Amino acid sequence: MVDIREVPEADIDRALELAYLVFHDRPEREGRERHHELLRHCLRIGAYDGDAIVGFMAAHDFRLSVPGADLSCPGLTFVCVSPTHRRRGVLTALMGEMLRRAASSGSPVAALWASESAIYGRFGYGSATQGATIEIDSSRPLALRIDADRRPLRLVDPKDAIAVVGPYHEAARATRAGRPARTSWRWTEEWLPEQDEEDEELSPPRIIALGEPAGPVAGYVLYRTKPESSEGGAASARTPGLVQVYELEADTPAVAAALWECVASLDLTGKVVAWGRPADDPLLHFAADRDQVRVTAVFPALWLRLVDVAAALTARAWAAPVELVLELADARVPANAGTFRLKAGPGGAGYEAAAGQAPDLTLDVRELAACYLGGTRAVELVAAALVAEHTAGAAAALDAGLRTALLPHTADEF
CATH class of the missing domain: 3.40.630.30 (Gcn5-related N-acetyltransferase (GNAT))
Structure with missing residues (x-):
């Protein structure tokens, strides 16, 4: 024992x-x-x-x-x-x-990144956000369908990054669900260390911000670079210089366009790789040539667990009115299990026991966690036979209530 x-x-x-x-x-x-x-x-x-x-x-x-x-x-x-x-x-x-x-x-909630995704579902964790890896062929100018913001770009010393872009990042968290707040320690040790823990060939962190010198930051990009390399000196085996983008935040698509254009035009580089981008990244729409800008991987990112379902559902905002009876299973937290009536909308939410009432949806806490941030649709889980819909349209009604303007997303791996 x-x-x-x-x-x-x-x-x-x-x-x-x-x-x-x-x-x-x-x-x-x-x-x-x-x-x-x-x-x-x-x-x-x-x-x-x-x-x-x-x-x-x-x-x-x-x-x-x-x-x-x-x-x-x-x-x-x-x-x-x-x-x-x-x-x-x-x-x-x-x-x-x-x-x-x-x-x-x-x-009310707990979260993790799964090293083995098969493990955590049985503990009630659902895959709540997705990340995408985007690669840009930067051996030629980045082709865009929109005009980039032409306000000045400036390099930010990493020592000043927390003061300059930290407040911007904190404000941007509210626009997308699923993002942890960053302490000064996490900025320094996780995002801005002199050397990348996984690839010592990468440069120290570089930060470029956009905005008038005396005005607020309108966006920034955090990246590292790796020089061109070759194997055995053979010209045919040369690997172009790499730009590894860790984070890009922008007020508008035009600001994002300027920052992508900037990192794609760095001298002595031929490829930009951005890991963990949101699945609805505007770049994927305003790039003029999708052969030049490619999604090379999509993967589950943040896994979420509803520790206290009632507290979690009543704490978040709801996009549309919804009234449903949910039959919820939770093998690990008995207080979450049972039949409950959810009544929610833009004015707030209520969640109370509804023992004996016929459910509109039957689901496990894992599936509710996956839907909670708005990144997974209940109708897709019905189609996958992971959620049982007893009342026609119930899953679509839940999705409408949970809907967010932007998909949930985080690149804060931990």
């Missing part, structure tokens, strides 16, 4: 050794120090077999943007179980303890 308890700071390095074992990782000293410091800022839960740590889980203390609100949301990370203790209920115990702590702290 393992003991589930909080991991003291003195045991952080031991917990990291378990994580490195499980994830087949062996970071250098600087990486270990960064991970240690990161975990100092997290809630840490461990599974102990005697004195040995055989399971571990940490959680960032996040605020997550949801439609019309900002909610407390633990962000799970470093989830791992020793190979000697697999299939013995260790992960289930860790997840249960984290859910109990989230509920007791008043967090």
